Amino acid sequence: MALDYDPGYGPLVETTLRIATWNVWGRYGPWEARMAAIVETLRRLDADIVGLQEVWEDDARSQVAEIAGALGFDASLYAANLERDGVRSGNAIIARWPITRQEVAVLPREGAGARDDEGEERLCLFAEVDGPRGPVQVYCAHLSWRGDHSGVRREQVRAIAGLVRARRPRSFPAVLVGDLNARPDSDEIRMLTGLAPVPVPGVWFRDAWEQAGEGQGATIACANPYCAAALDVDQRIDYVMVGHPKLGGVGHVRAVRVFGADPVEGVVASDHYGVVAELRY
Numbered sequence: 001m002a003l004d005y006d007p008g009y010g011p012l013v014e015t016t017l018r019i020a021t022w023n024v025w026g027r028y029g030p031w032e033a034r035m036a037a038i039v040e041t042l043r044r045l046d047a048d049i050v051g052l053q054e055v056w057e058d059d060a061r062s063q064v065a066e067i068a069g070a071l072g073f074d075a076s077l078y079a080a081n082l083e084r085d086g087v088r089s090g091n092a093i094i095a096r097w098p099i100t101r102q103e104v105a106v107l108p109r110e111g112a113g114a115r116d117d118e119g120e121e122r123l124c125l126f127a128e129v130d131g132p133r134g135p136v137q138v139y140c141a142h143l144s145w146r147g148d149h150s151g152v153r154r155e156q157v158r159a160i161a162g163l164v165r166a167r168r169p170r171s172f173p174a175v176l177v178g179d180l181n182a183r184p185d186s187d188e189i190r191m192l193t194g195l196a197p198v199p200v201p202g203v204w205f206r207d208a209w210e211q212a213g214e215g216q217g218a219t220i221a222c223a224n225p226y227c228a229a230a231l232d233v234d235q236r237i238d239y240v241m242v243g244h245p246k247l248g249g250v251g252h253v254r255a256v257r258v259f260g261a262d263p264v265e266g267v268v269a270s271d272h273y274g275v276v277a278e279l280r281y
Contacts, residue, residue, distance in 0.1 A: 009245060009246075009247060009248060009249045010247055010248060011248065012248060012249040012252070012280065013248040013249060013250060013280050013281070014280075015133065015280070015281055016254055016278045016279060016280055016281055017048045017049070017131065017136070017278075017279055017281040018045075018046065018047040018048050018049075018276060018277070018278050018279075019047060019048065019049045019050075019051075019138070019175055019177065019240055019276070019277055019279060020042075020045060020047040020049070020050045020051070020177070020240070020259070020274055020275065020276040020277075021050070021051040021052075021053075021140070021177035021178055021179070021238055021239065021240055021274060021275050021276075022038075022042075022050065022051075022052055022053070022238070022259075022260060022270065022272065022273075022274030022275075023052075023053040023054050023142070023179040023238060023270060023271075023272035023274075024038050024052055024053070024054055024055055024063070024269070024270050024272075025054050025226070025270040025271045025272065026054040026055075026056050026087075026089045027056050027087055027089075028226075028271070029226055029271070030267065033267045034267060034268075034269050034270065035063070035066070036264070036265075036267070037263070037264035037265070037267040037268070037269035038067065038269045038270065039066070039067055039070045039071075040264045041259065041260055041262075041264060041269050041274075042067060042070075042071060043070065043071060045259055045274075045276055047276055048095065048096045048097070048131070049093065049094070049095045049096070049129055049136065049138055049175075050093070050094050050095075051091070051092070051093050051125075051138065051140035051177035051178055052064070052067070052091065052092040052093075052094070052140070053090075053091055053140070053142040053178060053179045054089050054090075054142070054179075055067075055078065055089065055090065055091070055092045056087055056088065056089045057078070057080065057087075057088050058086055058087050058088065059086065062078070064076050064078045064092045064094065067094065068094045071094070072096075073094050073095060073096055074098070075094065075095040075096075075097060075098050075099040075127075075129070076092060076093065076094045076095070076099075077092060077093045077094075077099055077102045077104075077125055077127045078090060078091070078092040079091060079092075079104040079123055079125060081120065081121045081122060081123045081142075082120060082121070090123060091123050091124075091125045091140050091141070091142055091178070092125070092140070093125050093127040093129075093138055093140050095127065095129045095138075097129050097130050097131045097132065098129070098130045099127045099128065099129055099130070100128050100129075100130045100135065101126070101127070101128035102125070102126060102127050102128070103125070103126040103163075104123060104124075104125055104126075105123065105124045105125075105126065105159065105160075105163055106121060106122075106123060107121075107122040107123060107124055107141070107143070107155075107156040107159050107160070108152065108155040108156055108158075108159055109121065109122070109144075109152065110152065110155065111149065111150075111151030111152035111153070111154055111155040111156075120144070120145075122141070122142055122143060122144055122156060123141070123142065124139055124140065124141040124156075124159070124160050124163060124178075125139070125140040125141075126138070126139050126163060126167070127140075128167075131281065133281055134171050134172055134281075135170070135171070135172065136172050136175065136281070137164075137167055137170055137172070137174050137175065138174075138175045138176075138177065139160060139163065139164060139174065139175065139176045139177070139178075140177050140178050141156070141160055141176065141177075141178040141179075141180065142178055142179045142180075142181075143156050143157075143178070143179070143180045143181045143182065143188070144156065144181060145181045150182070150186060150187055150188060153180070153181065153182055153186075153188040154187060154188045154191060154199075156188075157188045157191050157192055157199060158191075158199035158200070160176065161191075161192075161198065161199045161200035161203040162199075162200055164176070164200070164203050164243075165200045165202065165203050171246060171247075171250070172246065172250050172251060172281065173242050173243030173244055173245060173246055173250070173251035174203075174205075174242070174243045175240065175241070175242050175243075175251075175279075176192070176205055176239070176240075176241040176242075177239065177240050177241070177275075178238070178239065179237060179238050179272065180237060180238070180239055181237050182237060183235055183236060183237060184207065184209075184210070184236060189207075189239075192204065192205050192207075192241060193205055193206070193207050193210075193241070203243075204243070204244075205241035205242060205243055206241065206242055206243070206244070206253065207239060207241055208239070208240040208241060208242060208253045208256040208275070208277040208279075209236065209239070209240075209256055209275065211253035211256070212253045212254065212255050212256045212277070213256045213257070216234060216236060217236045217256075217258055217275070218234035218235055218236050218258070218273070219235070219236055219237055219238035219258060219272050219273045219274070219275060220232070220234065220235045220236075220237055220271070220272060220273075221234045221261070221273065222234055223261070224261070224268060224271060224273070225268060226268065226270070226271035227271055238272055238273070238274065238275050239275065240256065240275050240276070240277040242277070242279060245280070248280070249280045250279070250280050250281055251279055251280060251281075252279065252280040253277055253278070253279055254278045254279065254280060255277070255278040256275065256276065256277040256278070257275075257276060258273045258274065258275055259273065259274045259275070259276055260272070260273040260274045261273050
């Protein structure tokens with residue numbers, strides 16, 4: 001039965017865009033062989049905007065530039081948060097369309113149960129992408145990894161929510177992507193999705209997987225040969241999140257899936273699987 005009222009979106013747009021996130025595991029494991037598998041996986045994915053974590057550069061090469069070039073993307077934003085043996089690793093946003101505004105925010109390293117000297121520096125990148133049907137604001141984050149650092153991650157979520165709030169108004173809902181190192185039932189993810197008190201009034205997201213995913217959607221999986229040695233259970237810790245839909249239903253999640261599980265010429269691309277969502281746009 002058709003609704004006899006307009007819930008506020010008006011006629012729904014049918015066009016979409018595709019946004020993905022992927023932790024590509026720096027220069028660990030067989031990184032040279034993995035690089036080719038990463039590029040081929042992203043080429044097949046054909047996303048419009050991609051957030052990357054643990055993406056590397058050294059004085060001779062930039063993984064961001066090589067990936068963007070292989071995909072035919074001219075727009076990219078990169079910032080490093082870690083350096084070891086001359087190799088820098090960090091977050092990136094690459095896009096099919098120009099990036100017209102950008103910012104790099106350093107996230108808190110302290111929280112309940114942790115000290116500043118216990119945590120690595122973590123970042124949230126902001127890029128406003130000038131798409132063909134209006135700007136899209138994307139935030140790419142990689143939160144602290146330790147199992148006992150939920151308090152740190154909660155402070156990092158608070159900082160991200162403040163960044164999102166400061167960039168209102170927008171015609172397309174904010175999109176947060178990244179490796180958040182927390183399960184959906186954790187306090188920090190519940191803060192982002194409104195299932196726990198939000199840290200900043202008016203800022204909350206829909207978890208794309210909860211909206212349109214099928215099955216568990218694990219991004220860290222025992223089936224991945226790089227994860228089996230961890231002796232842990234399958235987990236969903238990588239996310240595409242989007243704010244409440246706006247006029248025309250833009251931002252509504254039409255589809256979402258995990259990618260990167262299939263080897264490319266026998267090579268699994270990363271220790272994480274990625275997540276890609278299709279949104280009304």
